[in-house]
Amino acid sequence: MPYRLRTASRVLLGLHLLLLGWLSLRQVPAAWTSPPNLTPLAPVRQALSLGGAAAVRQLGSGLLPLAPVGVLLPLAVGSPSRSRLASFLRTTAAAALLGTALEILEGWAPGHVLDVDDILLGTAGAALAHLLLVPPLRALERRRTATAPAARPTAPAAVPAPAERAEGRDGTRPRPVPAAALSVLGSTAAPRG
Secondary structure, three states: OOHHHHHHHHHHHHHHHHHHHHHHHOOOOOOOOOOOEOOOOHHHHHHHHHOHHHHHHHHHHHHOOOHHHHHHHHHHHOOOOOOHHHHHHHHHHHHHHHHHHHHHHHHHOOOOOOEHHHHHHHHHHHHHHHHHHHHHHHHHHHHHHHHOOOOOOOOOOOOOOHHHOOOOOOOOOOOOOOHHHHHHHHHHHOOOO
16 A cells, blocks of 8 residues: 555544544533433434434434544555455444444533444444445555556666776786775775864
């Protein structure tokens, strides 16, 4: 995965988590609050009974908050070679843990109510986003790396050994310089600081 894409995914994931934290902890003015919902899928059934746009809006507000995590997390820390099932399970588990932590924090904030369905819908939103977007993105990345020309390392120019050096104009080979002379030349040529 390209370094730029991984870095951008990490930055976007961090910003998204900060936004979720702020939304969970901000104080909401409310004259009264309903009791915590610990019955799974009760508000979902209630939303579906409303029908139409109200049901879509209520269910969408539960699915969307963690949906970006389902895409950004595998891009930020995953690898294209990891199996689809492992990536899906890791992302879904991370979204479930994150949703639970956010709901617990939200339960302490004034004006917010603990709702089990927010955890379930948030996890489902992350899983759905992962299933819809991550496999095509990984296939695109694999195709891009397969068609990209392989970078060939350039070998440094070979320096001929002293015995292979070209002969001088008169047909003789140059004489080797003694090591002591090189050390004297090297010490006089070096700048003094």
